[in-house]
Amino acid sequence: MKTVKRNILLNPGPATTTDTVKNAMVVPDICPRELEFGELTLSVRDDLIKVARGEKNHTCVLLTSSGTGGVEACLTSVIPMDKKVLIVNNGAYGERMQAICDAYGIAHVDYNIPAGKPVDLAELEKMIQAHQKDLSHVAFIHHETTVGILNPLKEICSLAHKYKLENIVDAMSSFAGMDIDVERDEVDYLVSSSNKCIQGMAGISFVIARLENLKKTSSIKRNFYFNLMANYEYLNKNKQFLFTPPVQTLYALRQAVTEYFQEGAENRFARYASMYEVMKKRVKELGFEFLVEEKHHAKLLTAILDPKSPNYSFNEMHDYLFERGFTIYPGKVGSINTFRLSNIGAIYPADIEAFLKVFEEYLRLKKII
């Protein structure tokens, strides 16, 4: 097996992968219409349903795209032509859902909250009540990666159901990184991608869909490549992606899902959470403040307010860390500047300790602290 230089990615995905996932992509060329590849495809699909604990009532539609494609597929495939979607927006990805709807002429009611602030469920309920007759869906981001806030999954999903509405959850950066059970949490549609907490390579998005709901979408004609029902039916019938799949990315995803089960869901969630705890504690000790109140942290990414020191420059800090194998991520929310540290992917507590040492070394060298 080829070993590859290890970079510690603290950006929120594509995340660091294991060498075994990287090497899984080196396979003999294969036509994706071959049965062998079809079986691989179905095994990945079925295992993603298991990760979401959706074996009872859900299926999974695999698409060739980044995560945004999965969100676009879902919004454009399931909202009836004469209905509206209520979009909860407390960050860039909520805003992106609104932009997708605008691009397709899908009417939406916006529950806009300043980025980084939590959802007020009573306010949301009032808004649903006010628009109930026009609405068919409530859509929101589970972990709003722009700021690291966790929106309440089960509460919002069941609130939608209380008013006979379906829900759409963008769980891009939380799926496989924290406890999600689509049955228990009442999720109808959950969207995620191959390169975040599931620890695969970029190139596949997927929608875990309640089959009963999905089957009601056949008459909605708004898209082509991204039509969920068409993609579902083709895969189900032919054991093949509807269009050319990213062959090697699927092999990597197969390996990544196997490694998820080998590690164990609980162990993965605990590993991520423990890295967050260590990082949060040290960053606080160094005098930094967070954008989001701690009780709303998803524990998968932390947005940290830029230090006030005139010696601080994100780009310089990034380059210093990058040269030493650590990648950090900028983050601007309105007029507030932050930098973001994520703790997802095939990284471990020792990597976080090593990062914190170099981070502190830089801050002292530049007299930022």
Ligand SMILES: Cc1ncc(COP(=O)(O)O)c(C=O)c1O
């Ligand atoms: C919550 C959320 N939604 C959507 C996306 C968009 O995914 P992509 O950049 O793969 O299109 C991201 C990416 O980080 C995300 O975190």
